[in-house]
Amino acid sequence: MTVGYLPGAGFLHRAHPFTAMAIGGGVAVLAFLLAPPAGPLAVLALGVALAMAAGVWRVLIPAAVISGPFWVFLFAIHGLFREAPLTALGLSARMTASIVAFLLVIAVVHPGRLVEALLARGVPFAAAYLLAAAIQIVPRFQNRARAILDAQRCRGLRLRGSPLRRVRAVVALAIPLVLSALAEVDEHALALETRGVGTGKRRTILHPPVDTPLDRAIRWAVLGVLAVAVLVTYP
Amino acid sequence: MTIVFDRVSFTYPGSREPSLHGLSFHAARGQVTLLTGLLGAGCSTTVLVAAGVAPRLLGGSVEGDVTVLERNPGTAEGWRDLAGRVAVLLPTPWTQLSGMTFTVADEVAFGPANLGWDREEILDVAAVAMDQLSVTHLAQRDPATLSGGELQRVILAGLVAMRPDVYLLDEPTVELDPEAADAVYALLPTLAKTAAVLLTTTDSDRAVEVADSALYLESGQLVSAGSPCDVLGSERVVAAGAGVSVATLFRDAGARGPYPVDVAAAASRWMTA
């Protein structure tokens, strides 16, 4: 299970990063605008369809894992009241649709392209970098955590057993994760410096993402749909 | 002189003992200068000080004068003037990815792009650098998926593409297999045509073949300097375990120093005997 960018050449991968983000954002907002439970369920179906069509159906796995507990929790709470299952259904669908949309966006928008797109619009390098780093932090930590888990299991670490044993296991995993990340901060800073980051020179945009009339039309369309949804929901 | 150390001492933060003691040397454009010594002798620290990382990022205290291209790399202003002119390669290539690029080709072009060169020129130098480091076939790969050996060559290609005036290389082939390591060492004299190359490595067998001069450190002090053959075949260096393999063989066999540093020299001296 990987959270993060998934290489591919689907229509969302090829679209301008802002377009992919607009679509993802549109799905998430729409899920909260439309009336439950039918509206959010339809939006969730739309999100799932988009993920399949964009060739990144794999985002549905982490989406299910992350949102599963919400479903259980919400149904458990609302199960106490009559007529409540429908409310629970609506809320759960909203959560899940937003999670799918978020994972979809980070799966199809490579931070590098997003950065190029932002820089092409005149956003300062540092801000673009922070955004790229923030997007990548989850997959990076995941890879590192996997390597550390492998190493500790080879030393006999068992993740099951008594509570004390489990606490020890978490310590054995978390400490190298944090320490190795900290140890690398200086080296990474040097690496960026030595490659000319922070010189104050205007960076050359190598592959400015192409923003086609279709991209712009889609972004306007997303905005239009949201506007209509607002008018319909709050007449 | 491109790199000048004048009585430089350096102490890491939290440490009582200095790691470098009154170190003086210089390294010139046109030369590969080998910095050698046992682990812990201060070679890597010297690279970090020359790069200005120590003290600028790591903290610690420097005495004496460190001058690289007439600037002090340990100050923020000095480093700003040096940006793009000093390439630093550390032995941990995975910490040196920009984390902002989509393909190896873009990773290699990252440095030149930050320097604001023309797009066409950047694509040209990146292509040449990828070819020099034999990573052209990886051009469209995602850097995050590379092996350690591929990564180390890609990072070096990214530095070469910037056409720096100084290369500071700490174990540049530690992740590479023998063929790839040979190729990188063979490239160093080419890089030195337009730059000063300061190299530190425990692989003195390869380094002796390409270095123009050598500096030997013990406990943060410069003990001997001169031609690589003289330094790496000298009694003191070989006795310490820091000499090249061939010299160590002949010392262990009871020959008298100075020892031969390569097979040809050994053969010419002992073949007839």
Place this chain on the structure above:
Amino acid sequence: MTLLQFDEVRFAYGETVVLSRVGFSIAPGDVVALLGRNGVGKTTVTRLAVALAHPQRGEVIVAGETTRGRQPEDLAGRAAYLFQHPDRQLFARRTLDEVAFGPIQAERPRADALARARSALHAVGLEGHEDTHPHDLSATDRKLLALAAALAQTGDLLVLDEPTQGFDRPARDLVGARLRDHAGQGGAALVVTHDLGFVADWCDRALVLHDGRVAYDGPVPDLVRDQERVRVLGLRQPPAARVSVALRLAGQPVRHAEVSAALVPRCRDG
């Protein structure tokens, strides 16, 4: 009994076949080098050997038991893995606890685990550093610490990924001597390395991977002497072997100690 056995092992990542049919075995007392170009599947072999991966066909057998259906933690008492970058495994606040972690996980009594840890630290030259924080050690010492942890963890199979990477000659020889000790006490080691000099000095046998198969499985000297074969397999003849060949030493030794011994008469005369 063998400590590690690969029977007709096939392993692929998706469509990419890494190992098509790999077979070999390692007995107590063996120190075996695993050689080959970058990307040839050496790391895959090591991961299979400690059950971090499982073969799609064939069998991996560790100390008489198949790895099928078993996890690394099940094997930890019989097989230890030294990772190429050990920073990812160090977590304790002092080195002694770091090294005692393996024996304690194996439910040895605490006193026994600590005794093993002390002796392993001593073996790698880190005595006196029992209370040091692992991250206060140098990179080389951290790697030696991880080696000590592996030595304390099992007396059987050690699987080591580039254990001497970036090491100078004394540190390299220290690692080699510890592997020989381990084998001498009935253990075995499988060492991934690019350093053919280390292999010539410290390993008895070499396995070379090439095109998804074992292209060479035999004594180290036979491989190292053969310059053409060494080149084709992407390796580099170590200086001692080149001296041995160039000076036509009797018996063509390749081990550093043997080559220098063979040179003694000439050096006395010359």
